[in-house]
Amino acid sequence: MTGTYEMETSKGDSNGPPSAELNIERLSIESISRRKDSQIERDNRELERLGKIPVLKRNFAFMSMVGFTCTVMNTWEGELLLFTQSFSNGGSAGSIYGYIIVWLGTLCVFASMGELASMAPTSGGQYHWVYMLAPKSSRKFMSYLIGWLTVIGWQAAVASLGFLSAQLIQGLAVMGNANYEPLAWQRTLLLWASIAFGVCVNTVISTALPKVEGLVLIVHVLGFFAILVPLVYLSPHNSTEEVFTVFLNEGGWQTQGLSFMLGMIGAVFNFLGADGAVHMSEEIQNAAVIVPRAMVFTVLLNGAMGFGMLIAVLFCIVDIDAALESPTGFPFMAIFEQGVRSERGAQTMASILVILMLCGTVSVLASASRMTWSFARDRGLPGWFYLSKVNPKTSIPILSIALTTVISFLLALINIGSSVAFNDIVSLTINGMYTSYLIGNSLLLWRRLTGGIGSYSRDNTGLTNVSHDQLSWGPVRIPEPLGTMVNAFGCAYLLVMVFFSFWPTAINPTAETMNMSVVMVGGTIILSLIYYAIWARKVYTGPVIEIS
Numbered sequence: 001m002t003g004t005y006e007m008e009t010s011k012g013d014s015n016g017p018p019s020a021e022l023n024i025e026r027l028s029i030e031s032i033s034r035r036k037d038s039q040i041e042r043d044n045r046e047l048e049r050l051g052k053i054p055v056l057k058r059n060f061a062f063m064s065m066v067g068f069t070c071t072v073m074n075t076w077e078g079e080l081l082l083f084t085q086s087f088s089n090g091g092s093a094g095s096i097y098g099y100i101i102v103w104l105g106t107l108c109v110f111a112s113m114g115e116l117a118s119m120a121p122t123s124g125g126q127y128h129w130v131y132m133l134a135p136k137s138s139r140k141f142m143s144y145l146i147g148w149l150t151v152i153g154w155q156a157a158v159a160s161l162g163f164l165s166a167q168l169i170q171g172l173a174v175m176g177n178a179n180y181e182p183l184a185w186q187r188t189l190l191l192w193a194s195i196a197f198g199v200c201v202n203t204v205i206s207t208a209l210p211k212v213e214g215l216v217l218i219v220h221v222l223g224f225f226a227i228l229v230p231l232v233y234l235s236p237h238n239s240t241e242e243v244f245t246v247f248l249n250e251g252g253w254q255t256q257g258l259s260f261m262l263g264m265i266g267a268v269f270n271f272l273g274a275d276g277a278v279h280m281s282e283e284i285q286n287a288a289v290i291v292p293r294a295m296v297f298t299v300l301l302n303g304a305m306g307f308g309m310l311i312a313v314l315f316c317i318v319d320i321d322a323a324l325e326s327p328t329g330f331p332f333m334a335i336f337e338q339g340v341r342s343e344r345g346a347q348t349m350a351s352i353l354v355i356l357m358l359c360g361t362v363s364v365l366a367s368a369s370r371m372t373w374s375f376a377r378d379r380g381l382p383g384w385f386y387l388s389k390v391n392p393k394t395s396i397p398i399l400s401i402a403l404t405t406v407i408s409f410l411l412a413l414i415n416i417g418s419s420v421a422f423n424d425i426v427s428l429t430i431n432g433m434y435t436s437y438l439i440g441n442s443l444l445l446w447r448r449l450t451g452g453i454g455s456y457s458r459d460n461t462g463l464t465n466v467s468h469d470q471l472s473w474g475p476v477r478i479p480e481p482l483g484t485m486v487n488a489f490g491c492a493y494l495l496v497m498v499f500f501s502f503w504p505t506a507i508n509p510t511a512e513t514m515n516m517s518v519v520m521v522g523g524t525i526i527l528s529l530i531y532y533a534i535w536a537r538k539v540y541t542g543p544v545i546e547i548s
Helices: 002-011 020-049 062-073 075-081 083-088 091-119 126-133 139-176 184-203 206-234 240-245 256-270 287-316 320-324 331-340 343-377 398-417 419-450 482-500 517-539
Strands: none
Touching: 020 287, 062 206, 062 287, 062 343, 075 083, 075 256, 075 287, 075 343, 083 091, 083 256, 083 320, 083 331, 091 126, 091 240, 091 256, 091 287, 091 419, 091 482, 126 139, 126 419, 139 184, 139 331, 139 343, 139 398, 139 419, 139 517, 184 206, 184 343, 184 398, 206 287, 206 331, 206 343, 240 287, 256 419, 256 482, 287 331, 320 331, 331 343, 343 398, 419 482, 419 517
């Protein structure tokens, strides 16, 4: 019998019984499918413990989410785009040491936020965490205010990335045609086109978004080496002393230390957005574990690549004055051309950044729309009844994507009147997001110092992490006392950076160089308070418990 069975199974022809290999392969596929379904069931139960009904499809895994967050942050790309600010206030040495501080501070911030994401992996993120951690007397209002700041911060981020993509395209055009003069209305049309590309990917091929993000991660890494290698190999190199010891104070500040602090704000912008994974939590398998890991891994990976690109550029600068005065508007384009001694080569290298910035628009639009949808689901926004709808066929919040698109298109019109005014809109990204990070992380520090957070238990079937009297850690937690140290350092870092984010880049600023972000943030807060007084206080009660 044994010999007969071996003979039959070894034939493997189309007329005979299926081979043992095929049976094993089928069983393996079925086993993987059952494990996947089991994981999704556990994720849905975890979400139900937070009082939410699962309505989105969990299509993302670890690598696709790393690709997602890496393209939201675009750290090494941002180091090239925002080179002027960090170099003018700090010089070569200030850029390097400021970057290291921002990298370490950001890592601590997102490590603590990873603990919060593990406790409550919902698309709401910061405003949900504030509600569950804050004192009962103030949790409703604090949660509402943080929800608005986070929504506005992400809306501004979409417009910001579209604006940078449009500027890059115009910069490339100037490289290829010195007679071309970039016009504001053309930049606005290019911004609209960039946002439209992100909308197309998020709606027409939304089911393929995880695969797209995995592919973008590959381009993100390969693009880094495609620029770094020819730049370092072909460029003449500055001395180590010039790179690591020379500080600048082009802003005219009273002290070099003050100039150094302001120079760090450029690096801060390049590390924004890892919490994009948080707002996609309800579309991620094993979100309580994957989201914290993806955020921390992204900060480590992007931070390393950003640092490598920064060092390479500082060593390869040939003529810094010519680079800063480049007609393209981007010094890095002139640095590329000086280094590789080829206009076409420099254009090719710069084109990689255009592609990656467009891909970043896809990810930022997805995060912004999920954040908007989540806050609308909890009745924090005008028109919440409609914005909280999810398309039953695609399981994506179409109306929230549409609102995000309309807001970005309207913000783009400001650029026609004044690019300076639009830059103030862009600054909302740092102010809004960092304020939400600061409040959430500070409340976590307060709770861990005063106690009240119970141990993690997967077997708990009741509501958890909905309010301050039902707190428990998630499956991912930093062991003590390291957790408290990381949390405290992250809060101190955020406090300093929020303070300096409202400063101009030069002393005695004019109307064109003044940082008006305090007006933008103040206007957002006033608008939210008016809506709260008129209507929201009647309907917003914090994260809505959808499951009794």
